[in-house]
Amino acid sequence: MKTFAEATAVSAQSSHDAGPTFYVAAEIAEGWDILGNANGGYLLAIAGRALTTALGRPDVISMTTHYLRPAQPGPVEIQITELKSGKRFSTGHLVMRNANTHETIIASIGTVGDLSAPVTGADAEAAAFQLVESTPPDLPDPDDCFQTSDEGEQYVPPFFSQVDVRFHPDDAGFMQGAPTGTPRLRGWFRLRDGGDMKIAASTLPLLVAVDAFPPTIFNSTDIRGWSPTLELTAHLRGKPVPGWIACEVKTRFVTNGFLEVDGEFWDESGQLVAQSRQLALAPRGS
Amino acid sequence: MKTFAEATAVSAQSSHDAGPTFYVAAEIAEGWDILGNANGGYLLAIAGRALTTALGRPDVISMTTHYLRPAQPGPVEIQITELKSGKRFSTGHLVMRNANTHETIIASIGTVGDLSAPVTGADAEAAAFQLVESTPPDLPDPDDCFQTSDEGEQYVPPFFSQVDVRFHPDDAGFMQGAPTGTPRLRGWFRLRDGGDMKIAASTLPLLVAVDAFPPTIFNSTDIRGWSPTLELTAHLRGKPVPGWIACEVKTRFVTNGFLEVDGEFWDESGQLVAQSRQLALAPRGS
Numbered sequence: 001m002k003t004f005a006e007a008t009a010v011s012a013q014s015s016h017d018a019g020p021t022f023y024v025a026a027e028i029a030e031g032w033d034i035l036g037n038a039n040g041g042y043l044l045a046i047a048g049r050a051l052t053t054a055l056g057r058p059d060v061i062s063m064t065t066h067y068l069r070p071a072q073p074g075p076v077e078i079q080i081t082e083l084k085s086g087k088r089f090s091t092g093h094l095v096m097r098n099a100n101t102h103e104t105i106i107a108s109i110g111t112v113g114d115l116s117a118p119v120t121g122a123d124a125e126a127a128a129f130q131l132v133e134s135t136p137p138d139l140p141d142p143d144d145c146f147q148t149s150d151e152g153e154q155y156v157p158p159f160f161s162q163v164d165v166r167f168h169p170d171d172a173g174f175m176q177g178a179p180t181g182t183p184r185l186r187g188w189f190r191l192r193d194g195g196d197m198k199i200a201a202s203t204l205p206l207l208v209a210v211d212a213f214p215p216t217i218f219n220s221t222d223i224r225g226w227s228p229t230l231e232l233t234a235h236l237r238g239k240p241v242p243g244w245i246a247c248e249v250k251t252r253f254v255t256n257g258f259l260e261v262d263g264e265f266w267d268e269s270g271q272l273v274a275q276s277r278q279l280a281l282a283p284r285g286s
Numbered sequence: 287m288k289t290f291a292e293a294t295a296v297s298a299q300s301s302h303d304a305g306p307t308f309y310v311a312a313e314i315a316e317g318w319d320i321l322g323n324a325n326g327g328y329l330l331a332i333a334g335r336a337l338t339t340a341l342g343r344p345d346v347i348s349m350t351t352h353y354l355r356p357a358q359p360g361p362v363e364i365q366i367t368e369l370k371s372g373k374r375f376s377t378g379h380l381v382m383r384n385a386n387t388h389e390t391i392i393a394s395i396g397t398v399g400d401l402s403a404p405v406t407g408a409d410a411e412a413a414a415f416q417l418v419e420s421t422p423p424d425l426p427d428p429d430d431c432f433q434t435s436d437e438g439e440q441y442v443p444p445f446f447s448q449v450d451v452r453f454h455p456d457d458a459g460f461m462q463g464a465p466t467g468t469p470r471l472r473g474w475f476r477l478r479d480g481g482d483m484k485i486a487a488s489t490l491p492l493l494v495a496v497d498a499f500p501p502t503i504f505n506s507t508d509i510r511g512w513s514p515t516l517e518l519t520a521h522l523r524g525k526p527v528p529g530w531i532a533c534e535v536k537t538r539f540v541t542n543g544f545l546e547v548d549g550e551f552w553d554e555s556g557q558l559v560a561q562s563r564q565l566a567l568a569p570r571g572s
Contacts, residue, residue, distance in 0.1 A: 061544075062517045062565050064350035066377050066397055068370040083381065083393045084354040089516070091352050091393060093379045095369065107369045107379065109350055109395045111516055119543050127543030129507055129568055131469065134538055183417065221415055230375070230397055231348045233519045235565045237541055252420055253558055255523055257405050257413030258347075260561055272539055275546055277563055279348050279521045282415055 002029045004162075005196040007042070008204060010050045010078070020082040022054035025099070030073045034157035037070035040229055041211030042159070043106055047078065047094055048207045051110050054080040055090040060203045063110035064233040071106075075099035088123075089113040115203070115239050136246040136266035137186040139168055145187060146172035163212050164190050174218040183216040184250035189265075194242065203236040203274075209245050210234045210263055210276035215283060216251040217259060225283035227259075232278035240267035249276075257282050288315045290448075291482040293328070294490060296336045296364070306368040308340035311385070316359045320443035323356035326515055327497030328445070329392055333364065333380055334493045337396050340366040341376040346489045349396035350519040357392075361385035374409075375399040401489070401525050422532040422552035423472040425454055431473060432458035449498050450476050460504040469502040470536035475551075480528070489522040489560075495531050496520045496549055496562035501569060502537040503545060511569035513545075518564040526553035535562075543568050 011025040026049075032042040048060045081093045094108040119127035139145065145166030148156045154175075166188040173180040189209045194200055215227040249263040263276035297311040312335075318328040334346045367379045380394040405413035425431065431452030434442045440461075452474040459466040475495045480486055501513040535549040549562035 062352075064395055064517070064519060066348075066369070066395055068372075068377060083352070083390055086354075091354060093381075093393065093395070095379075104369050107377065107395060109352055109379070109393060109517075111352055115542070123543055123567065123570060125509070125570065127568065129503075129509070129540055131503075131506060131537070131540035131545075217415075217417075220417060223411070223415070231350070231395075231519075231521075233350060233517075233563065235517075235544075235546060235563075237539065237544060251417070253523065253561070254415055254417035255558055256401070257409055258521075258523060259417075260521060272541055275539070275563075277519065277521075277561075281409070282413065284409060284411065 001031060003195050004191050004193045005199050007032065008045045008049045010046070010053050022080040024050040024054055024078040024080065025075065026050060026078060027075050028071055028073045031158045032162055034159050036072065038072065039159045039211060040067060040232065041208040043071060043096065044207040044211065044232070044234065045204045047096055047106060047108055048110070048204055050078045051080060051092060051094055052112050055082060055085070055092055055112050057090055057112040057114055058202065059113055059115040059239065060207065060234070060236050061089060061111045061113045062233065062235050063108055063207070064231060065106050065108040066231050067106055067229045068104050071098070076105065115236065132272065134264065136270060137168070137248040139186060139188060139246055142166045142188045142244060145169060146175065162192055163208060164192050165212055171219065179222065180219045183220040184248070185213045185216055185219070186248045187213065189245045189247050190243070197242065200242050201239055203239065206236055206240060206245070206265060206274045207234060209247060209265055210274060213247065213249045215280070216249055216261055217254060217283060223283045227280045227283040229278050229280045232276060235275045236273065237275065238271045238273045240273045241269045243268035245273065254282055287317060289481050290477050290479045291485050293318065294331045294335045296332070296339050308366040310336040310340055310364040310366065311361065312336060312364060313361050314357055314359045317444045318448055320445050322358060324358065325445045325497060326353060326518065327494040329357060329382065330493040330497065330518070330520065331490045333382055333392060333394055334490055336364045337366060337378060337380055338398050341368060341371070341378055341398050343376055343398040343400055344488065345399055345401040345525065346493065346520070346522050347375060347397045347399045348519065348521050349394055349493070350517060351392050351394040352517050353392055353515045354390050357384070362391065401522065418558065420550065422556060423454070423534040425472060425474060425532055428452045428474045428530060431455060432461065448478055449494060450478050451498055457505065465508065466505045469506045470534070471499045471502055471505070472534045473499070475531040475533050476529070483528065486528050487525055489525065492522055492526065492531070492551060492560045493520060495533060495551055496560060499533065499535045501566070502535055502547055503540065503569060509569045513566045513569040515564050515566045518562060521561045522559065523561060524557045524559045526559045527555045529554035531559065540568055
């Protein structure tokens with residue numbers, strides 16, 4: 001099995017000075033799929049690594065991705081167009097295509113920067129003002145949470161052999177045939193491969209976390225069909241300390257066949273490290 | 287003064303069949319600015335109209351925009367690259383440039399569709415499932431709300447002569463020198479030009495509404511500097527009935543110099559018509 005670093009590797013690329021268009025080669029690895037299709041967060045991690053590499057800044061700050069076609073393992077070509085390179089941030093358009101068929105898999109817009117850089121000058125006062133109107137979800141110890149392996153005979157997607165997700169027992173109802181009635185999932189997330197500390201402490205694992213939970217709506221309806229994501233936006237608010245990520249994803253509005261899924265992600269130091277929102281289609285009755 | 291339809295006009299464009307790249311001409315009108323720079327929501331409305339026109343579907347469904355440079359009145363050129371045209375949706379990348387300097391003003395990714403089209407086939411059951419876990423904000427009658435003209439001697443941006451925003455009196459503290467301490471603004475929104483009913487009942491005015499409120503953080507700090515938006519994502523969840531839009535925008539996290547602003551927007555029939563989230567930089571101390 002490939003490490004996370006290997007599974008998100010992008011080809012050594014022409015230097016940043018080569019802009020404004022960069023071509024990056026990568027490969028969708030085996031074993032990151034759900035029913036044969038690569039997980040959306042895994043695709044984000046590949047795209048995020050391509051974007052930070054091409055634009056020459058270490059962290060994804062904000063990335064929005066539209067999911068255009070399901071993807072299977074194999075080579076992909078990623079085209080990045082630099083739109084602006086400023087003092088603190090660079091922004092680019094990204095398109096990931098199947099390298100054989102040239103069909104577009106995902107398309108993004110993203111801004112990258114350096115979340116570790118001290119904020120100086122006119123921005124320093126702004127950076128000093130803090131407001132945190134929420135707390136990490138109250139979760140039992142990971143070992144006291146529900147795991148996908150607890151599902152017994154049910155199909156467990158290969159994706160869950162790459163990521164370790166522990167569900168709050170109060171939210172795991174839908175996995176035991178008893179939806180809770182509340183379209184919310186809380187739980188812990190970490191990569192099973194904790195190997196490369198530089199990558200583990202980057203924003204890349206967070207890009208996997210933001211799409212690692214099953215559809216929230218599974219706790220509100222017996223419909224178990226695929227809920228296609230149209231668009232997912234991740235805001236990376238901090239670099240995580242190594243360890244578990246405490247996650248909460250929830251849905252407040254299902255209307256006209258659309259629903260949003262809002263996520264908050266906290267590291268073990270209690271720092272908010274990411275927010276996410278996706279717009280998805282309500283699941284079809286399979 | 288130009289009507290909203292005129293202020294967001296885009297050039298009659300080569301047909302949809304001309305894809306995948308479209309060039310659209312438009313003009314940033316006078317009188318939509320705040321301190322000389324065009325309001326971000328107004329720019330979204332121009333971009334949204336260009337996107338729906340080029341991709342040949344009537345409604346913006348999801349649009350994410352990164353703000354790269356402030357914009358002043360004058361001609362702009364908009365380049366749209368079609369990424370996919372499916373059964374229900376089309377998706378494209380968009381770049382808006384100053385037509386004289388060719389500097390990039392904004393860049394977007396968006397998906398367009400038809401919010402009025404009946405959902406049929408396999409999606410029909412999904413579209414029938416509804417969940418609405420919130421209500422429109424409880425607002426006084428528009429005439430009992432705080433208006434920008436109530437600010438007396440203070441500078442009122444020209445933008446507010448294009449849009450009519452009525453602030454909940456409980457949230458208008460910052461406008462009277464007494465921040466409420468809660469980074470939330472509730473109020474009514476409508477275009478002052480209610481003329482073109484086809485455009486008024488489209489998603490375009492909502493794209494203005496999502497960026498029509500002052501920074502929420504003005505109610506939490508005495509800092510009154512510019513809070514630059516890095517990125518704004520709008521999900522258009524329904525076509526509004528003509529009338530006022532009830533709005534609530536709030537911030538929960540200001541960390542490391544970044545903050546998010548989350549918006550919910552409801553029409554007079556009580557329908558959720560839009561959700562928005564932006565990632566902004568905390569305001570500098572001017």
